[in-house]
Structure formats: C-alpha cells, structure tokens
Amino acid sequence: MLSKSLNKALNQQVQLEFESSNVYLAMASWAEQEGYEGIASFMYLQSDEERMHMLKIFKYINERGGNAEVPALSKVPHTYKSVIDMFTSVLKHEVHVSSEINKLVDICLKEKDYATHNMLQWYVAEQMEEERVARTLLDKLKLIGTDKSGVYMFDRDLLSIRSEAGNEKEA
Numbered sequence: 001m002l003s004k005s006l007n008k009a010l011n012q013q014v015q016l017e018f019e020s021s022n023v024y025l026a027m028a029s030w031a032e033q034e035g036y037e038g039i040a041s042f043m044y045l046q047s048d049e050e051r052m053h054m055l056k057i058f059k060y061i062n063e064r065g066g067n068a069e070v071p072a073l074s075k076v077p078h079t080y081k082s083v084i085d086m087f088t089s090v091l092k093h094e095v096h097v098s099s100e101i102n103k104l105v106d107i108c109l110k111e112k113d114y115a116t117h118n119m120l121q122w123y124v125a126e127q128m129e130e131e132r133v134a135r136t137l138l139d140k141l142k143l144i145g146t147d148k149s150g151v152y153m154f155d156r157d158l159l160s161i162r163s164e165a166g167n168e169k170e171a
C-alpha cells in the first residue's frame with residue numbers, strides 16, 4: 001500500500017509527465033507551422049512517449065492501492081524564437097524532470113518503499129537517455145549556429161531518425 005505522501009508525490013509526477021507531453025505537443029505545432037517537418041515529427045513522438053511515462057505512474061498508483069488523479073494542467077509555451085531556443089528549453093525541461101524523479105527516489109528510500117523505488121529505476125535510466133539526446137541535439141545546433149542550410153539538414157536528419165524509431169516501435 002502506498003503511503004499518503006508517496007501517493008501525493010507520484011500524482012505530482014503524473015502532472016509533470018502530462019505537462020511534458022503537452023510541452024512537446026506545442027513544440028510539434030510550432031515546428032510544423034514553421035515548416036520543420038523532421039523536428040515536428042520528433043516532437044510528436046516525444047509527446048506520445050511522455051504520455052506513456054505519465055500512464056505508467058498513473059497505473060502504478062492504483063495497482064498499489066492508491067488514488068491516481070487526472071491533474072489540472074497549466075498552459076504551455078506555444079512560440080519560440082528559433083530552433084535552438086526550443087531545444088534549449090527541451091534540455092532545461094528534461095533536467096528539471098530528472099531532478100523531480102531524484103526527489104521521488106529520495107522519498108522512497110526514506111520511507112523504505114522498495115517497490116516504488118524499483119519502479120522508479122526505469123525513470124532514472126530513461127531520464128539519463130532523454131538528457132543525453134537533448135544535449136546531443138543542442139550541441140549540433142550550436143555548431144550549426146545561424147547557417148540556414150545547416151538547420152535544414154538538421155531537420156532532415158531528425159525526420160529519418162524518428163521514422164526509424166517509429167518503425168522499430170511498430171515492429
């Protein structure tokens with residue numbers, strides 16, 4: 001059985017993952033309107049993945065006899081100055097999510113809830129990967145700078161990478 005405090009903390013993480021899904025959805029919309037097909041496709045998939053992150057915790061709360069709640073969501077940003085501005089926000093956001101996961105792990109250790117601790121290890125590994133991807137893409141954009149053809153190629157590369165990832169998931 002989940003403690004009241006962990007139930008509350010996990011519901012807060014549900015909210016954050018839900019908001020992450022919406023942040024990426026809004027990024028997909030911005031990229032699509034700006035003509036960045038590859039970046040839009042990357043962001044749509046990210047948005048789907050965040051919904052999956054949210055659902056995993058949501059279902060876990062109920063499985064452990066808790067009360068999973070659908071949160072009220074705040075408004076997310078819809079415009080960005082540039083592609084690099086948007087990916088700077090992606091990295092910042094993922095670093096924030098990682099620190100919230102770490103706080104949850106801390107609570108589990110204090111409460112000796114090893115089942116929840118075990119469930120959260122998937123998120124610890126996932127956050128390392130999400131930060132790595134965001135940092136790599138941001139580094140590429142920093143190298144490209146203001147070169148428009150470079151940003152065009154970056155967009156094309158993301159389209160092929162995400163198509164392959166999507167095909168692997170469907171297979």
Ligand code: FEO
Pocket residue numbers: 017020049050053094097130
């Ligand atoms: Fe589920 Fe990217 O945090």
